[in-house]
Amino acid sequence: MSGMNLTLKVWRQNGPSDEGRMVTYKVEDVSPDMSFLEMLDVLNERLILAGDDPVAFDHDCREGICGMCGMVINGVAHGEQRATTTCQLHMRHFKDGDEITIEPWRAAPFPVVKDLVVDRAAFDRIIQAGGFISVPAGSAPDAHSVPVKKEDADAAFDAATCIGCGACVAACPNGSASLFTAAKITHLGLLPQGQPERDSRAKAMVEQMDLEGFGGCTNTGECTAVCPKGIPLDTIARMNADYLKASK
Amino acid sequence: MAVTGAVLVLFLLGHMVGNLKAFFGADAFNHYAEWLRTMGSPAVPYRVLLTVVEIALVVAVVLHMWSAVSLARRAAQARPVKYAAKRKSQANGYATHTMRYGGVIILLFVIWHLLDMTFGAVNPKGFDADPYDRLVAGFDPSRWWVTLFYVVAMIMVGLHLRHGLWSAFQTLGLAGGRSYGKLKAGAALVSLVLVVGFLAVPVGVMIGVIK
Ligand code: HEM
Ligand code: SF4
Ligand code: FES
Numbered sequence: 246m247s248g249m250n251l252t253l254k255v256w257r258q259n260g261p262s263d264e265g266r267m268v269t270y271k272v273e274d275v276s277p278d279m280s281f282l283e284m285l286d287v288l289n290e291r292l293i294l295a296g297d298d299p300v301a302f303d304h305d306c307r308e309g310i311c312g313m314c315g316m317v318i319n320g321v322a323h324g325e326q327r328a329t330t331t332c333q334l335h336m337r338h339f340k341d342g343d344e345i346t347i348e349p350w351r352a353a354p355f356p357v358v359k360d361l362v363v364d365r366a367a368f369d370r371i372i373q374a375g376g377f378i379s380v381p382a383g384s385a386p387d388a389h390s391v392p393v394k395k396e397d398a399d400a401a402f403d404a405a406t407c408i409g410c411g412a413c414v415a416a417c418p419n420g421s422a423s424l425f426t427a428a429k430i431t432h433l434g435l436l437p438q439g440q441p442e443r444d445s446r447a448k449a450m451v452e453q454m455d456l457e458g459f460g461g462c463t464n465t466g467e468c469t470a471v472c473p474k475g476i477p478l479d480t481i482a483r484m485n486a487d488y489l490k491a492s493k
Numbered sequence: 494m495a496v497t498g499a500v501l502v503l504f505l506l507g508h509m510v511g512n513l514k515a516f517f518g519a520d521a522f523n524h525y526a527e528w529l530r531t532m533g534s535p536a537v538p539y540r541v542l543l544t545v546v547e548i549a550l551v552v553a554v555v556l557h558m559w560s561a562v563s564l565a566r567r568a569a570q571a572r573p574v575k576y577a578a579k580r581k582s583q584a585n586g587y588a589t590h591t592m593r594y595g596g597v598i599i600l601l602f603v604i605w606h607l608l609d610m611t612f613g614a615v616n617p618k619g620f621d622a623d624p625y626d627r628l629v630a631g632f633d634p635s636r637w638w639v640t641l642f643y644v645v646a647m648i649m650v651g652l653h654l655r656h657g658l659w660s661a662f663q664t665l666g667l668a669g670g671r672s673y674g675k676l677k678a679g680a681a682l683v684s685l686v687l688v689v690g691f692l693a694v695p696v697g698v699m700i701g702v703i704k
Binding site for chain 2: 354464466470484485
């Protein structure tokens with residue numbers, strides 16, 4: 246069976262100071278069972294054999310849990326398939342003859358390193374500002390020693406599934422990092438261990454987020470829609486509530 | 494955004510109810526206009542409370558616009574390089590994407606509206622006429638383009654609040670969990686009531702129910 250023939254328009258940028266441009270490539274015989282990244286692997290093998298520079302893109306786990314593989318596909322972060330990372334996006338969602346535009350996350354705090362690879366260290370600095378709990382380390386406590394309400398445990402766990410991929414920022418018309426930051430604040434703020442630093446955490450993380458140059462949230466909901474983990478918008482309301490309380 | 498928006502929404506609700514007095518005839522409407530100026534008397538001198546409300550509204554509008562402009566500027570700074578592919582909206586909600594230009598249309602409308610009904614500068618009857626006469630003259634069928642502009646502006650207000658109302662709850666951290674369905678439905682309902690309530694009067698004048 247012969248596969249699909251696709252036209253790719255890919256952002257190529259040699260380095261942070263290069264201007265960058267869209268370059269068109271043809272990829273032939275793409276199997277519908279390939280993942281999006283495997284399709285790019287096919288392109289890259291061909292480029293390498295031809296002595297060209299392969300398209301740089303980030304990836305690690307290729308199973309939807311590390312958050313490295315972000316790219317904007319046809320104007321949508323991680324592609325139009327809902328709740329799916331690029332590595333878990335399969336070529337069966339495309340058809341023969343399709344033209345696919347592939348771009349890096351676009352945000353000033355996420356500078357392009359090369360081609361589709363961006364530097365998401367801004368997220369690390371937001372975490373460093375308050376995304377932790379201070380506990381005297383020792384041997385792990387007994388699992389049942391601190392009771393947690395079932396609803397809280399569920400909501401905290403849902404928030405904790407954020408993989409820090411940055412799709413929320415890429416999709417936001419304001420370039421805001423609110424969903425990511427709110428996911429971390431919610432995850433810790435719902436659990437008993439997160440209570441002592443709850444207010445200072447929200448304040449420090451929100452301030453760091455603004456300092457990094459992310460935009461302000463206007464509740465467009467574009468972030469939740471593209472989030473591969475479906476982090477809900479109410480995390481942002483919780484972040485706002487904690488932040489307002491801390492600023493009083 | 495949220496706090497100043499809330500002030501403006503409260504104003505709009507009151508303003509709409511007041512406008513509907515036009516359906517009860519010239520006296521009811523003119524009395525209402527007079528009452529606005531004598532609110533609180535004799536404890537408070539003539540027009541003092543009204544002036545306080547007017548100042549509060551101007552402050553709210555200016556701060557609201559200032560927040561809108563700074564949000565837009567931050568957004569532009571956060572994404573200096575635009576996407577080549579047109580960004581497809583993945584969240585439902587047309588209203589959400591009309592906030593900025595819709596707000597500008599509303600502002601232009603507010604300026605016209607003040608020149609028309611408050612100062613009478615662009616009103617056929619001018620400043621010296623009764624409020625009711627200004628109203629009826631303003632929406633005369635021969636001035637259909639004015640009425641049309643009012644209709645467009647009110648639809649923009651409706652869209653603005655359809656997003657803005659629930660968005661304000663979210664901004665203030667008052668939304669959560671299962672409340673979104675109700676909040677969004679409530680926002681849609683209040684927006685609809687405001688649009689219908691505001692449009693009833695101009696349309697009433699145009700079709701001759703108010704004359
Ligand atoms: C003067 C012209 C106006 C401009 C330029 C303007 C612009 C904006 C913008 C850009 C936003 C933020 C968008 C967002 O949150 O998604 C907004 C929010 C809002 N606006 Fe306006 N607006 C104007 C007039 C009004 C009026 C007359 C009202 C009240 C009836 C109003 C009520 C609101 C509310 C309640 C919000 C939501 C606040 C929040 O999200 O926290 N606005 N406006
Ligand atoms: S909130 Fe969702 S989209 Fe944003 S970084 Fe976390 S997993 Fe990615
Ligand atoms: S490569 Fe790990 S999430 Fe896609």
